[in-house]
Amino acid sequence: MPELPEVETTVRGLARYLYGARLRRVEPRREGLRRPFPADLVQVLTGAQVTGLGRRAKYGLIETDRGQTMVFHLGMSGRWRIEPEELGKHDHLLLETESGLVLALCDPRRFGSVDLVETAQLDHWPAFAALGPEPLGNGLSPAHLKQALAGRSAPIKLMLLDQRIVAGLGNIYVCEALFRAGIDPRKAAGRVSGAALARLVPEIKAVIAEAIEAGGSTLRDFAQPDGELGYFSKKFDVYDRHDQPCTRCGAPIRRLPQGGRSTWYCGKCQK
DNA sequence: CACGATACCTGTAAGC
DNA sequence: TGCTTACAGGTATCGT
Numbered sequence: 001m002p003e004l005p006e007v008e009t010t011v012r013g014l015a016r017y018l019y020g021a022r023l024r025r026v027e028p029r030r031e032g033l034r035r036p037f038p039a040d041l042v043q044v045l046t047g048a049q050v051t052g053l054g055r056r057a058k059y060g061l062i063e064t065d066r067g068q069t070m071v072f073h074l075g076m077s078g079r080w081r082i083e084p085e086e087l088g089k090h091d092h093l094l095l096e097t098e099s100g101l102v103l104a105l106c107d108p109r110r111f112g113s114v115d116l117v118e119t120a121q122l123d124h125w126p127a128f129a130a131l132g133p134e135p136l137g138n139g140l141s142p143a144h145l146k147q148a149l150a151g152r153s154a155p156i157k158l159m160l161l162d163q164r165i166v167a168g169l170g171n172i173y174v175c176e177a178l179f180r181a182g183i184d185p186r187k188a189a190g191r192v193s194g195a196a197l198a199r200l201v202p203e204i205k206a207v208i209a210e211a212i213e214a215g216g217s218t219l220r221d222f223a224q225p226d227g228e229l230g231y232f233s234k235k236f237d238v239y240d241r242h243d244q245p246c247t248r249c250g251a252p253i254r255r256l257p258q259g260g261r262s263t264w265y266c267g268k269c270q271k
Numbered sequence: 272c273a274c275g276a277t278a279c280c281t282g283t284a285a286g287c
Numbered sequence: 288t289g290c291t292t293a294c295a296g297g298t299a300t301c302g303t
Contacts, residue, residue, distance in 0.1 A: 003296055034279070034298080058297075076297055077281075109280045111297060126299095154274060163298085170296055199281085240294095260276070262294080277301080286292075 001075035003170035004058055004135065005208055009215030015053040017101055018062065018084060022049045025096035033092060033110045034075065039133060042115055044068050045095075057131050057167035061122075069119045071127075075111025080104070086130045131167040140166055142198040147198075149189040157185035157193050158259045169204070172239045173211065175264050177204040179238045184270045185263045186256075216252050238264040 002010070017212050026045040028037050034220070046064055052063035073077075081104040084091060091104035093114060094130040105114070117125045120190075132148070133139025148165050159165055160174045169177075178185050180203035192200075237247045242255040246266040255264050 006296080075280095076295065107280095108282065109295090109297095111280070113297080113298090152273080158274090161297090172296060259274095261297095273303105275298085275301105275303085279297105279300085281295100284293090287290085 001186050002058060002076075002078060002209075003043040003172055004055075005211035005215055006056050006167035006171075007058050007074060007168075008212050010074070011053050011055045013026065013082075014060070014080060014103070016048045017103065018095075019053060020050065021097040021099065021101070022213070023100045025094065027094040027096075028092070029087075029094065030092050031080075032196065033107055033112045033114065034073075035113055036114075037093065037114050038116045041070075041116060043116065045070065056122075056128055057134070057163060058170070063119055067119055068116045069122060071113075071115045071117050071122075071125070072105065073113045075107060075109060075113070076110040078105065078107035081106050093204070110243055121164070130164055132163065132165045133167060134168055135168055138204055140201060140204065142201050143257070144192060144200065147195045149192065152189040154184060154189055155186050155258055156189045157263050159189040161259070168208075171261055171263075172236065173204070173207050174241045176236060178208045179265060179270060180207065184268055185258065185265050237267065240264065 023045050026042045028041065035203070045064065047180065048064035048066045050062055051065050052061070054061035054063065058073060060072045060074070061070070064070070081091065083102055084104050087104060088106065090106045090108040092107055092110070093105040095103045105112075108248060122128060133144060138256070145165075149159055152159055157174055157178060160169050160177070161171065175185070177200060181196060181200040183192060238253050241253045241264055243252050246253055246269060249266065249268050251266055253264050253267040254267050255262050257263070
């Protein structure tokens with residue numbers, strides 16, 4: 001489910017239930033996801049008050065009054081379920097607040113993760129220290145991309161998926177942004193012109209912002225046990241549109257494997 | 272070091 | 288109706 005916009009939507013949804021709440025029960029239902037859960041997860045979080053919710057790249061942050069922040073990643077298939085009617089085999093971690101609200105972290109493929117990090121040290125946490133700038137912040141500029149991609153021979157598509165270049169872009173929005181900017185995903189990153197990078201940056205920001213708005217517009221559905229987030233309500237120009245007509249020129253959208261994953265693009269509009 | 276390939280896991284849909 | 292295969296929104300790690 002999750003790229004940056006959905007993590008942002010998830011965090012905003014969680015805030016409505018968790019902000020200021022005290023946790024009275026923290027129950028792992030298996031050893032962990034991609035990695036084991038922290039050994040002190042239950043001890044640290046039980047009785048803790050949630051003092052803030054946040055996001056960095058595709059990680060969600062649940063800050064507590066214990067000086068520790070729970071950092072979660074939804075991997076490929078993770079989501080939080082609010083007040084599940086009944087628990088399924090993929091509900092791997094439960095949180096219950098003092099008011100009796102139950103949240104379940106559900107992740108069938110278990111590519112996600114949960115960590116505890118000292119709040120004051122978050123920026124120095126290894127996974128965060130290596131991240132590039134947030135796409136919606138001032139740090140993502142044509143100048144930053146120019147410098148970060150200089151001399152790189154890997155395809156621009158793969159470089160944009162590298163979280164050290166830009167933090168939070170995933171397969172969908174890289175495909176969409178490259179289409180909007182008219183850039184061939186196969187092009188060596190270091191050979192993309194300054195003019196093309198100047199087109200690309202605002203398109204990245206726009207497509208991410210639009211997706212967050214689309215998620216935000218259906219936030220009320222977040223409370224439903226099997227609620228959709230409105231993520232798919234957004235129409236894509238190229239993603240998952242193999243052989244369908246380009247929205248701009250009508251040529252069939254192509255799919256090609258890059259780095260073991262699919263890229264969709266228009267061979268006529270993207271040079 | 273940069274880069275490509277592979278591994279991690281389960282569910283779903285398509286093909287035979 | 289089965290069985291097999293390909294692929295899915297991500298990241299870490301291992302060769303070359």
